Amino acid sequence: MDQFLQHILNGTILGGTYALLGIGLTLIFGIMRVVNFSHGELYTFGAYIVYLFAMVLSANFFVSLVLAMVLGVVLGAAIEFVLLRPLRGASIDTTMLVMIGAWIALQNTEQLVWSGVAKSITHPFPAEPLILGPVSVSWVRVFVFAVAVLLIVGTHLLIHRTRLGKAMRATFQDRETAALMGVNIGAIHTATFALGSGLAAAAGALLGPVFVVYPTMGDLAALKSFAIVILGGLGNFMGATLGGFILGFVEEMGAGYISSGYRDAMGFLLIIIVLVFRPTGLFARKERVG
Amino acid sequence: MLEIDGLHCRYGKVSAVRDLTLEVKKGELVTLIGANGAGKTTTLKAISGLLAPAAGRIVFDGEDITGAAPRTILARGIAHCPEGRHIFPDMTVQENLDMGCYLRKEPGGIARDLERLFERFPVLAERRRQMAGTLSGGEQQMLAISRALMSRPKLILFDEPSLGLAPNLIETIFEIVSEIRAQGVTVLMVEQNAYAALELCDRCYLLESGEVTLSGSGEELLNDPHVKAAYLGG
Numbered sequence A: 001m002d003q004f005l006q007h008i009l010n011g012t013i014l015g016g017t018y019a020l021l022g023i024g025l026t027l028i029f030g031i032m033r034v035v036n037f038s039h040g041e042l043y044t045f046g047a048y049i050v051y052l053f054a055m056v057l058s059a060n061f062f063v064s065l066v067l068a069m070v071l072g073v074v075l076g077a078a079i080e081f082v083l084l085r086p087l088r089g090a091s092i093d094t095t096m097l098v099m100i101g102a103w104i105a106l107q108n109t110e111q112l113v114w115s116g117v118a119k120s121i122t123h124p125f126p127a128e129p130l131i132l133g134p135v136s137v138s139w140v141r142v143f144v145f146a147v148a149v150l151l152i153v154g155t156h157l158l159i160h161r162t163r164l165g166k167a168m169r170a171t172f173q174d175r176e177t178a179a180l181m182g183v184n185i186g187a188i189h190t191a192t193f194a195l196g197s198g199l200a201a202a203a204g205a206l207l208g209p210v211f212v213v214y215p216t217m218g219d220l221a222a223l224k225s226f227a228i229v230i231l232g233g234l235g236n237f238m239g240a241t242l243g244g245f246i247l248g249f250v251e252e253m254g255a256g257y258i259s260s261g262y263r264d265a266m267g268f269l270l271i272i273i274v275l276v277f278r279p280t281g282l283f284a285r286k287e288r289v290g
Numbered sequence B: 001m002l003e004i005d006g007l008h009c010r011y012g013k014v015s016a017v018r019d020l021t022l023e024v025k026k027g028e029l030v031t032l033i034g035a036n037g038a039g040k041t042t043t044l045k046a047i048s049g050l051l052a053p054a055a056g057r058i059v060f061d062g063e064d065i066t067g068a069a070p071r072t073i074l075a076r077g078i079a080h081c082p083e084g085r086h087i088f089p090d091m092t093v094q095e096n097l098d099m100g101c102y103l104r105k106e107p108g109g110i111a112r113d114l115e116r117l118f119e120r121f122p123v124l125a126e127r128r129r130q131m132a133g134t135l136s137g138g139e140q141q142m143l144a145i146s147r148a149l150m151s152r153p154k155l156i157l158f159d160e161p162s163l164g165l166a167p168n169l170i171e172t173i174f175e176i177v178s179e180i181r182a183q184g185v186t187v188l189m190v191e192q193n194a195y196a197a198l199e200l201c202d203r204c205y206l207l208e209s210g211e212v213t214l215s216g217s218g219e220e221l222l223n224d225p226h227v228k229a230a231y232l233g234g
Helices: A002-032 A039-056 A061-087 A092-114 A139-161 A163-173 A175-180 A185-207 A217-232 A237-258 A260-277 B040-048 B070-076 B093-100 B107-120 B122-126 B137-149 B167-182 B194-200 B218-222 B225-231
Strands: A130-132 A135-137 B002-011 B014-024 B029-034 B055-060 B078-081 B155-159 B186-190 B203-208 B211-217
Touching: A002 A039, A002 A135, A002 A139, A002 A163, A002 A185, A002 A217, A002 A237, A039 A061, A039 A092, A039 A185, A039 A217, A061 A092, A061 A185, A092 A217, A135 A139, A139 A163, A139 A185, A139 A237, A163 A175, A163 A185, A163 B093, A175 A185, A175 B070, A185 A217, A217 A237, A217 A260, A237 A260, B002 B040, B014 B029, B014 B040, B014 B211, B029 B040, B029 B167, B029 B194, B040 B070, B040 B078, B040 B155, B040 B186, B070 B078, B078 B137, B093 B137, B107 B122, B107 B137, B122 B137, B137 B155, B137 B167, B167 B186, B167 B194, B194 B218, B194 B225, B203 B218, B211 B218, B218 B225
Parallel strands: B029 B186, B029 B203, B078 B155, B155 B186
Antiparallel strands: A130 A135, B002 B014, B002 B055, B203 B211
């Protein structure tokens, strides 16, 4: 029983960052109809930025995290502006190929700049874990979870309470009519891609100090993001949030009770099951973007 | 107020509108009638900027708006209430109306307009927290019209506002359109229901395969033998 509780706790904590990754990807797909293969690279980028500032330049750890998120937003906006804006109206296949190109280019840049050797980031949290009755969790993971939840809630509020969020939802539901309302669709695309990228960078920045940082770390993160988005239904904010937590639980349970070697396979097994029985995702069409 | 001169619109290689010239004067209610595919919706889309014309000029209030972005055209004072209502289904009634005044910056004026709309359409006030997709067809059309009015347009484009509504509701919608004109908003309306369109309007243009084949006052067109035979059921 204690072990079960421990797995639940670990799954929840892991799920928070998975949800961040999923929300970013699902917003980009929902609003822009772009399958963002570079999503994982934004995750890697976030982790390396923290490494750059916290380890190489010895800046404050928390400041480095904030910088990673901000620069993730900036990089996302730049990618949208340079690569996607000229392709507006192009077929989804075209944008998909371009994003695959961006993925390869970004990953090789990381390899070139940082070499293939894994780097670790030290964090200022105490080494001894937080003990809660029968279970325990490291302080850095508690922090990661808290920030992830804050970002999820913040994104939710942004989408539901602000003028920008309303325009994003309107664009998602009916692009042409949103344009008739005076929404600048191009600006909404840039904002959406920047926001989605910022969330991916935040996930990478948060998990970089927990694991290690290496150039291909984004590949698995991207695959998992796709799994979460498929699980939750494309373009579905709530679905991506819950999907992230479900993936966290399933991985943790699979690793705990079956074999830790199959941890990453568990999520994909889950996707196969979901796609067989509910091809539109678990929460499709209940609540779309927002 | 609105002058269109030699407008051509194309979807790929197919011409949808050819050499269309029309004029709407301030305070008028002008209708465009014609069969399916005659180019009525295309004309409205060209005016509101959803579609870039292949040739021709669209001038509004003395300013050339040909090929401008929809938001620029909206800011000049043209609202487009699209065919099939196109409300945002997963947003509340209130949020739909908020989208209608997306470009407006004066909260006081917006609040006053909202109050006036809710007085005129109490059902929208009742349902303001409800998702727009759950409204009935007639309510959705009222919402679509209200949303277009929230931008405080000088000219409003209606595309088949009666489409898919029950006969008694169609009458209500046409009454609303007349009211809007009576309040000083100029109206350009596309309507398939030729009889109603001709009854209601000051002037009317008949579109056939992308060209204006006839124009005149509603009465003139009502008595025209070709219109009678082809559009008014003999």
